[in-house]
Amino acid sequence: MRDKLGDMNEQIESVPGTARGRRPGPGSTRQAVIDAARTRFAADGFTATTIRLIAADAEVDASQVMQFFGSKDELFAAVMAIPSSALELFSTAFEGPDEHLGERVVRAHLRAWEGAPKDSEPLMAMLRGAIVNEKASAQLADFIQSRLLDGTRGNAGADAALRAGLASSMLVGIVTSRNIIGVPTLVAADTEDLVAVLAPAIQQILVPQPMAWIETGNGA
Template structure:
């Protein structure tokens, strides 16, 4: 299906080049197709971008499950699940990376990411935390910190972050996330 090839090319370009630099012509060329067809399929660049950023609802179940289970190892499970989400299979991570990149250069992208974090992450996850009133803030800051790590590894590619293997990342970061999520 050509339509799917266009969508995959768009995902890849948006996640690697950002919204502005990912031109319709390049996406079309990647899919081996004329630029006009892309517009005919998706209507506009904005609509194509929105389609490229949409991800399957099941992608978040893994993360959600990490919040269930024994509190003492919550930080480790959440950190693991988060890295799986953003650094795992391209079908899930590319929309998320595209969202991140777009959130910085594109106003619509910022709104999309804001809405994703607010309603898809925080509102579903924070009720699972122990204690009450600042659970949303705790979940929000933990998510922000983990996204910071993802940005440093996957986008800015800071050598010392990229060169640290997954196991060591967990060892360094999980206790900190634990501290944010459930307190001292």
């Protein structure tokens, strides 16, 4: 089963003397496995997701999953890559005046994590897997560390990286509470309400405003 490809079967130039046997297929089953794995990993996390379940979802034998990816970890690694659409989202979020930086970043974050499944599932898989899987942890750390940093341009001081990491961590915390933990109030809240409350705070982090009556408490 699952060999119902037929479409997209581009003709292969037959260079004689090089390849003899059957040509590698278009990898449609491999893609089906990746899709199933992405959904499962995002929904149930790394340990709760089993190879057998993924194989069943993809209508494939479990051993074929192993043959394709070698191990559960490698399959997970293939699934949790940050989608380019999410990266573009953040690149464009920093274009424009600083006045609305916070709002744009908040919107980009929420869209990346809560948008179309194809875009958000790898991120959710990373987030859920980060508790158990080292690779997910490292990749998520890199994501948090560097994504926002690109955008903290001229106005950034020496602590730009810290501020970027904090803002990103905070927004990841929001997504965790809303989509993984399931805090009722946050689940029920409208996206626009979230933006309204979060944007000024993130703005405060990224483009610090001196507020006379707030002491930083940094007296070391």
